[in-house]
Amino acid sequence: MNSVTPIDRTLARYPGVATLAYGLAIMLLLLIAWSTLSNLYQRYTLYAAASELLDQMEGRKPMPGGAKPGAEAAPTGSPFLEGPTVTVAGAALQQRVTGAVTKVGGNVLSSQVDLENSKAKQGYVSLVASCEVDQPALQQLLYDLEAGMPFLFVDQLVVQAPQASTGEESGGRMRVLLGVSGQWQGAH
Secondary structure, eight states: OOOOOHHHHHHHHOHHHHHHHHHHHHHHHHHHHHHHHHHHHHHHHHHHHHHHHHHHHTTSSOOTTSOOTTSSSSOOSOSSBOOSSHHHHHHHHHHHHHHHHHHTTOEEEEEEEEOSSGGGGGTEEEEEEEEEEOHHHHHHHHHHHHHSSSOEEEEEEEEEOOOOOSSSOSOOOEEEEEEEEEEBOOOO
């Protein structure tokens, strides 16, 4: 018995149809392969971008734009106030706050280290400083104090707007009363 199907007869009669069907099948397989590889490449680029962002956030890679790793992202130094005695730690706190105020162009009018408050029993040294700063510099001052090392906490902030005289324009320096504390580790 000879069982020749109608498809076999058509392909034998018209060999060009067989070639065309073969070519379409190959094109379809190539299209599927290209689509799959394109999808894999797209997923890989998303993965690489997410991995790079994670490395930058964790500080393992420098930030784009030339920032050095750890330059602004992670402050260096001890998180505690340094000093063999609480008095020396208080002086270090006073020096740190005075330096931060001076760095933003302000003046420290007065400061007082408080070693006998309720936080002192928990290992904290507190400082109350009265200073004058320009309005735009206040945010930078607060950021510098709280984001730098050693870890400092702004416990009190009282801001008094500048008093405009009759002949002056508004825009003078603000008076700021700043209460800052930091933890002292004690004698090592």
